[in-house]
Amino acid sequence: MSRREEAKTFNRARICAAAEAIIRGEGMDKLTMRRLAEVAGVSLRTPYNLFGSKTDVLIALLDEAGFEFAPRQTGESGASAIAHLFGGLGRIAAFFASDEAYYRGIYAAIMASDHPEVRSTGVGRAVVSAQALVAEAVAHGELRADTDAASLGRHLAIALLAVLGMWGSGFFSNRESIAQVRRAWLAVLLQHCSDAARPSLASAYRDLCTAEIDQ
Amino acid sequence: MSRREEAKTFNRARICAAAEAIIRGEGMDKLTMRRLAEVAGVSLRTPYNLFGSKTDVLIALLDEAGFEFAPRQTGESGASAIAHLFGGLGRIAAFFASDEAYYRGIYAAIMASDHPEVRSTGVGRAVVSAQALVAEAVAHGELRADTDAASLGRHLAIALLAVLGMWGSGFFSNRESIAQVRRAWLAVLLQHCSDAARPSLASAYRDLCTAEIDQ
DNA sequence: AATATTTTTATAACATGTGTCAATTATTTC
DNA sequence: GAAATAATTGACACATGTTATAAAAATATT
Numbered sequence: 201m202s203r204r205e206e207a208k209t210f211n212r213a214r215i216c217a218a219a220e221a222i223i224r225g226e227g228m229d230k231l232t233m234r235r236l237a238e239v240a241g242v243s244l245r246t247p248y249n250l251f252g253s254k255t256d257v258l259i260a261l262l263d264e265a266g267f268e269f270a271p272r273q274t275g276e277s278g279a280s281a282i283a284h285l286f287g288g289l290g291r292i293a294a295f296f297a298s299d300e301a302y303y304r305g306i307y308a309a310i311m312a313s314d315h316p317e318v319r320s321t322g323v324g325r326a327v328v329s330a331q332a333l334v335a336e337a338v339a340h341g342e343l344r345a346d347t348d349a350a351s352l353g354r355h356l357a358i359a360l361l362a363v364l365g366m367w368g369s370g371f372f373s374n375r376e377s378i379a380q381v382r383r384a385w386l387a388v389l390l391q392h393c394s395d396a397a398r399p400s401l402a403s404a405y406r407d408l409c410t411a412e413i414d415q
Numbered sequence: 416m417s418r419r420e421e422a423k424t425f426n427r428a429r430i431c432a433a434a435e436a437i438i439r440g441e442g443m444d445k446l447t448m449r450r451l452a453e454v455a456g457v458s459l460r461t462p463y464n465l466f467g468s469k470t471d472v473l474i475a476l477l478d479e480a481g482f483e484f485a486p487r488q489t490g491e492s493g494a495s496a497i498a499h500l501f502g503g504l505g506r507i508a509a510f511f512a513s514d515e516a517y518y519r520g521i522y523a524a525i526m527a528s529d530h531p532e533v534r535s536t537g538v539g540r541a542v543v544s545a546q547a548l549v550a551e552a553v554a555h556g557e558l559r560a561d562t563d564a565a566s567l568g569r570h571l572a573i574a575l576l577a578v579l580g581m582w583g584s585g586f587f588s589n590r591e592s593i594a595q596v597r598r599a600w601l602a603v604l605l606q607h608c609s610d611a612a613r614p615s616l617a618s619a620y621r622d623l624c625t626a627e628i629d630q
Numbered sequence: 631a632a633t634a635t636t637t638t639t640a641t642a643a644c645a646t647g648t649g650t651c652a653a654t655t656a657t658t659t660c
Numbered sequence: 661g662a663a664a665t666a667a668t669t670g671a672c673a674c675a676t677g678t679t680a681t682a683a684a685a686a687t688a689t690t
Contacts, residue, residue, distance in 0.1 A: 204657060204666065211668090232646060243669045245649095254647065312527045316585060323586060351627045358587075358595055362577035365584075370531055371538060372573075380573055387602040391620055405606055409563060419636070419687060426638090448677060458639045460679090469677065 212250050215240045216264055219257055228305035255313040258306050265303075267295055269322045269361070270329030281337035282389065282397065285330065286382070289360065293378045296367075300374055307368040323361055330357035342397045343389070352392060359384045383408050427465050430455045431479055434472055443520035470528040473521050480518075482510055484537045484576070485544030496552035497604065497612065500545065501597070504575065508593045511582075515589055522583040538576055545572040557612040558604070567607060574599045598623050
């Protein structure tokens with residue numbers, strides 16, 4: 201990496217660190233580009249040079265933290281693909297739960313911005329991943345052979361992202377959001393699962409309903 | 416109504432009409448408060464006096480058009496409550512479809528704004544209505560007696576609103592959005608329906624899946 | 631009709647995201 | 661080391677939602 205690229209990388213990191221510090225210390229509404237530049241010790245123009253827009257800075261913050269919309273692509277095709285689907289959901293949940301207020305603020309700000317490309321690519325990736333896992337589940341006999349993997353995968357991904365959007369807006373706690381997605385996923389998967397996979401999905405669905413009554 | 420109230424009502428109407436004219440004629444991004452005041456023939460301050468904020472003007476536009484989040488409360492308890500649920504969905508769909516670009520712009524702008532109260536009340540109303548219809552369906556024996564109407568109604572309402580949010584952001588066509596909600600609703604209702612209601616729901620679900628393949 | 635109250639208006643201002651543009655500084659190339 | 665190139669800076673500007681303030685107009689009260 202040339203020294204110029206090094207300097208850019210360093211400045212990007214400084215800006216991200218400053219953004220995080222402001223959000224954590226002063227709150228999301230204090231994160232203005234002017235304050236960001238000030239805290240990062242950089243001119244107002246530099247974040248635009250290095251990221252493009254305020255929204256892009258926030259996206260970088262999420263990326264940096266390792267957030268991925270989609271359940272991770274799995275190489276180990278021996279394990280249950282449906283379990284991988286829910287594993288991906290659990291990973292997203294854990295990520296956001298690790299610092300709920302912080303990530304919610306960032307996510308909400310990204311969603312509220314009018315940068316359609318951002319969200320489209322996020323949706324696209326999630327859909328593709330979900331479709332791959334559904335196809336795998338069909339191949340493994342967890343889902344019936346007549347299942348349209350593309351359609352079902354898309355449905356599952358959208359169900360997740362739609363709830364995530366509302367979570368970002370502050371409607372639901374983490375727990376409520378997860379419960380909503382799990383319930384939606386289980387119900388739809390139960391319409392397509394093989395007889396072998398049905399019992400565990402059905403009992404998971406029942407457990408979810410009783411758990412909701414408990415709390 | 417006093418003359419003062421009359422004048423306010425008249426001005427409110429003028430402002431709404433001007434907003435609609437701008438959105439339709441020049442596009443959503445040309446709807447600025449200054450232009451709105453100009454077209455409405457009113458001072459910049461007046462829309463703030465009469466509505467509160469730009470977002471409130473847009474909400475008034477939706478309300479004026481008769482939009483309701485929730486399926487209409489039904490007095491005729493003889494008919495199928497589940498049918499009423501889907502009827503409400505159809506009504507919302509028809510409303511938005513009647514002028515897709517126009518309403519999508521308004522809805523997206525409202526969602527993108529940071530006025531949490533607005534959205535909360537919308538969510539609250541939808542949840543209550545759905546819960547009422549689910550309870551009715553339980554009472555009629557369409558859904559099993561062990562169904563938790565509050566929980567299920569809430570789940571259904573959220574599933575709808577979450578997709579509506581993504582629709583507003585421009586991800587999906589009307590048709591895709593409806594299909595997503597119908598599929599989610601049918602799958603979950605199938606987990607709770609009585610044996611009598613199952614066949615029609617199951618066949619509706621199958622039809623939806625094959626319809627998706629067709630298009 | 632005179633006074634008091636409420637609304638609207640006009641004008642200015644502020645904070646914010648973003649863009650412009652020339653000057654400066656740092657780096658690369660020769 | 662000199663010339664070329666790239667990145668950063670600084671100062672300013674613009675559009676926008678929103679608020680402040682005082683003057684003017686309309687309406688209500690007596």
